[in-house]
Amino acid sequence: EENLFMGNAKKTGPYDSMREYITALEERGKVLRIKEIDQDRYEGTAFVYRMIEKMGADRCPALIFEKVKINGKWMDGPVIANHFCGWETAALLFGVEDVTDDSGAMYRAVMNKLTSFVDDNGKWKKIKPVEYKGEKAPCKEVVLKGDDVDIYKFPWFKNNPGDAAQYINTGAVFMEDPELGRNVGTYRVQVKGKNKVGMNTEPGQHGWHFVMRAVRRGKKSIPAAIALGVDPVVYSMASTKVADLGEDELEYAGGIKGKPVELVKCETSDIMVPAEAEMIIEGDVIAEMEEEGPYGEMYGYMGKKHENYYMIVKAITHKKNPWIFNNFTGVTYTTHMLPWQVGNYLKLKKVLPYMVDFYSPMEAIGISIMSIQKRFPGMGISAGQVALGLTTSKIMIVVDDDVDVTNISDVLHAVATRWQPYPASLIIPQTFNMGIDPSIKQRGISSKIVIDATKQLPIEGGPAEWPLVSKVQLEKMAPESFKLVDEKWDEYWKEWKK
Structure with missing residues (x-):
């Protein structure tokens, strides 16, 4: 019980460990x-x-x-889930000063905070990691090797009866290459035995490239380490495509944290891993294929069984009473993708200076919304087409700058009242897309659509004159009404009985 919360966490991040971050959530x-x-x-x-x-x-x-209770046995936790629950938590972990429960405001606050780490050339601030100098790294309080290695000692979840097995789905996988350096990526890991796990590095992902390069060098395996319970900024950078192949995700994490990530050497290889991690699973990824999956994917559908690599576990090190983290993939938010959204926003802003805002709702993967300052015919369709070419979105909704892109009700209202399917749509028949989209026939190939929900000009087929939005009419003709209500807000609710 006493190890669940440390108390007195910093008011806001970035945090040095997941324990500190969870403590801050509890205090809120x-x-x-x-x-x-x-x-x-x-x-x-x-x-x-x-x-x-x-x-x-x-x-x-x-x-x-x-x-x-797992596999018929009651096991001590803690097992922690839904730890990235909304934009308030994003504001907390990325270090916004005044954190509130206003989701839209927190989304923009985090976007502004993260944008401040990017220079005029689109380059993120970086700080190189350093070696941990303490007497014993927290992740090595307990060291298990040889016959003591047993993955089943820990409470990994099988989320769905359709999953192939228990899964380790919150790990940051560390690999190193003599030319490319370090890669840190998040891949699902299927529990296959007491010292064997599956490693789902999909074709094209950086981890897959590292394995392929090792094979081309004549290697039959590549050392790897799965770091679990790394600090939330490190996990976010491992989960998003900010770093290109050959760049170090930990340098980007250091830039956001304002200080270097501290690393310690593995027990069985030269790989350096975060000293503050809850657990490190060390081993060799074998360049042989065997069945992996099925598994409930992030779209909320069951992913298919396929062949992939596996890892033989050689050592497990962890903190005393390690905290285990589980993602309910396809149900809850699994990470904060805001660094990726910032990257998309800055790429688009560079080529679309009239873009005002950009948002990809986490609960609807593949849908993005952008607002623009519309000045001439065709801007909505052309902006949406450019955005589809620079992102993995399948549906791009373009709205006017009077619509809050983070308010889905406002966006749907704009679609319902300003959009005509013809001519304010553009379908792209065949282009790239997310490989695990359950609606596609061929992996990575999809059609896409632009929905131009801006007010259509007469030359675009719109009305000669658009009526005022009712709320705008109220604000124009009775400008003090909302101020009056805001001043009396608490008074209204005094007699309310829930």
Whole structure:
């Protein structure tokens, strides 16, 4: 019990460990502790689905399961889930000073914060990692080797009865290449035995390139380390495509944190890993294929079984009473993708200076919304087409700058009242897309669409004159009305009985 919270976390991030971050969430009332969860009956998964249905993804707390039943055995936690629950938590972990529960405001605050780390040439600030100088790194409080290695000692979840097995799905996988240096990426890891796990590095991902390069050098395996419970900024950079192949994700994490990430050498290889991680699983990725999956993917559909690499585990090191993190993939937010969104925004702003805002809702992968200052016919369609070419979005909704792109109700209202399917749409028949989109026939190939929900000019088929939006009419003709309501807001609710 005493190890669950340390107390007195910093008011805002960046944080040096996941423990510090979770403590900060708890101090803000954003953590729900549950004594027991029977995951053999998929209680945790069903609870998360129901919680989101009743509360909405942005309002749900992080979860701490103190004891979990797995494979017929009750195991001590904590197992922590839904730890990236909405834009308020993003503001907290990236270091916004005044964190509130206003999702739209927090999204923009984090975007502004992260944009400040990017120079005029689009280059992110970097700080190189350093070696940990303490007597014993926290991630090495317990060292297991040889016959003591047993993945099943720890409470990994099988989220769905359709999953092939238990999965380690919150790990940052570290690999090194003599020419490219370090790569840190997040790949799902299937538990296959006490010292064997599957490694799902998809074709084209940086980890896949590292394995392929090792094979071309005549190697039959490549050393790797799975770092679990790394600090939230490191995890975010490992989960997003900010670093190009051959760049070090940890340098970008250091730039955001304002100080270097501290690393310690693995027990069985020269790979350097975060000293503050909860656990390190060390081993060799074998350049042979065997079945991996199926697994419930981030789109909310079951991913297919396919062949992939596997890793033989040689050592496990961890903190005493390690905190285990689980993603309910396809149900909850699994990471904060804002560094990626900042990258998209800056790329688009460079070629579309009249773009005002850009947003990709985490609950609707493949849909993006952009607002523009529309000045002449065709701007909506052309802006949307450019955006589809520079992002992995499948649906690009373009709205006027009076629409809040983070407010889905406002966006849908614009689509319902300003968009005509013809002629204000553009379908691109065949182009690249996310490989795991369940609606596509051929991996990575998809059609895309631009929905131009800006006010159409007469030459575009729109009305000669657009009527005023009712709220705008109110603001123009009774400008003091909202100020009056805001001043009396608390007074209105005094007699309300829930």
